[in-house]
Amino acid sequence: MIWLTWRQFRIQALVAAVALFAVAAYLLYLGVQIRHDYAADVVNCVPSDCATTRRLFSDRYEAPVALLGALLIAVPGFIGVFWGAPLVARELEAHTDRLVWNQSVTRRRWLAVKLAVLGAAAVAVTGVYSLLLTWNASRYDQWAGGRFGAMNFASRDVTPLGYALFAFTLGVVVGLLVRRTVASMAIVAGAFVVLQIVVPNVVRVHLMPPITTDVAFTADVMEHANGFGFNDTSARIIGYTMPGAWSMDPVSQIYNADGTPYNAKQARPCVTGDRAQDQDCMAKQHLHFQYTYQPGRRYWPFQWIELSAYTALSALLAAFGLWRVRRRVTLR
Structure with a gap:
């Protein structure tokens, strides 16, 4: 056979x-x-x-x-x-x-x-x-x-x-x-x-249930995101994916160090058109966002x-x- x-x-x-x-x-x-x-x-x-x-x-x-x-x-x-x-x-x-x-x-x-x-x-x-x-x-x-x-x-x-x-x-x-x-x-x-x-x-x-954690807004983080947007009341990081992880949040709200929403008024001084300079400026403001994901492990x-x-x-x-x-x- x-x-x-x-x-x-x-x-x-x-x-x-x-x-x-x-x-x-x-x-x-x-x-x-x-x-x-x-x-x-x-x-x-x-x-x-x-x-x-x-x-x-x-x-x-x-x-x-x-x-x-x-x-x-x-x-x-x-x-x-x-x-x-x-x-x-x-x-x-x-x-x-x-x-x-x-x-x-x-x-x-x-x-x-x-x-x-x-x-x-x-x-x-x-x-x-x-x-x-x-x-x-x-x-x-x-x-x-x-x-x-x-x-x-x-x-x-x-x-x-x-x-x-x-x-x-x-x-x-x-x-x-x-x-x-x-x-x-x-x-x-x-x-x-x-x-x-x-x-x-x-x-x-x-x-498996996903994990939620706080992520500091840094230049390295922005290298793994599609960008960010903001309006008068809030700012958002778009398409961030932690290396090796499975992202559950296509869009995440950005917060100040004290937990208040980051907004356009606070972001405007950092918007110069130079990507590296803008990211460095925002990183110095000690921002963070909540991120839900499946870890790489x-x-x-x-x-x-x-x-x-x-x-x-x-x-x-x-x-x-x-x-x-x-x-x-x-x-x-």
Whole structure:
């Protein structure tokens, strides 16, 4: 059965290997470039030019790293659609199940071998890509932060392995139930997209309670924020992310040292148009703001929790598929 499974799967495996080789070559090239520029622009920058060179470093690699991350997120979806969904549905649609499932190999064993071999291949392909991307983007992530971001979290380290296993198993079970290849592929694609939207925005945020703390308003803090705004009654820091953390506050109110709201009248003397000078002026006013976040040390617990959840769901789906395949599912 393992040999037969490989024979039937060899074309998909070849396509996956070629695509992975091409992506891996680019990831290695880009990773070397990122490391070189990180050392030059972030670690060893000229003090007077650090703010500018670091910002340029972030802008230079934001697009390619994001594109590679989006591609990795899509890989498990492609596996579920093109590997999982047709696996059983194609047999039922072409009526070849009448021959395949009337041999000495039982239906359950046939499906179990398919799930094991192709599931392992799905995890291996995704794992190699994830490993290379995690290495490639590690210096960029170290400076830019955002490891908990929806795209970054889903395309780094071990979580993508759970996505791949789940998407493949879901595809097989949907194909077993729907019994039509194209319809099964469409359902799996839709379900995977919905999960990638719902889990980061609704589920993941509740895995552990966030922490709230006071952060001093300094020039270094502003390097990790998108900016600040103020009016007659208040001032706000916008888009601050503590390095390595997951920010829960896109906008935070700025306060004086005595706890009163900082406002436009107090900020106006510091607004000269020179970014560095303005930040230094405001830092001397001993300002602070409250910040709610998930600390960086929780990154790996979040990764393992999500991997475990998707692995458990995959096991349940596989068990259901093995139970279901024993019943009569031949098209009439």
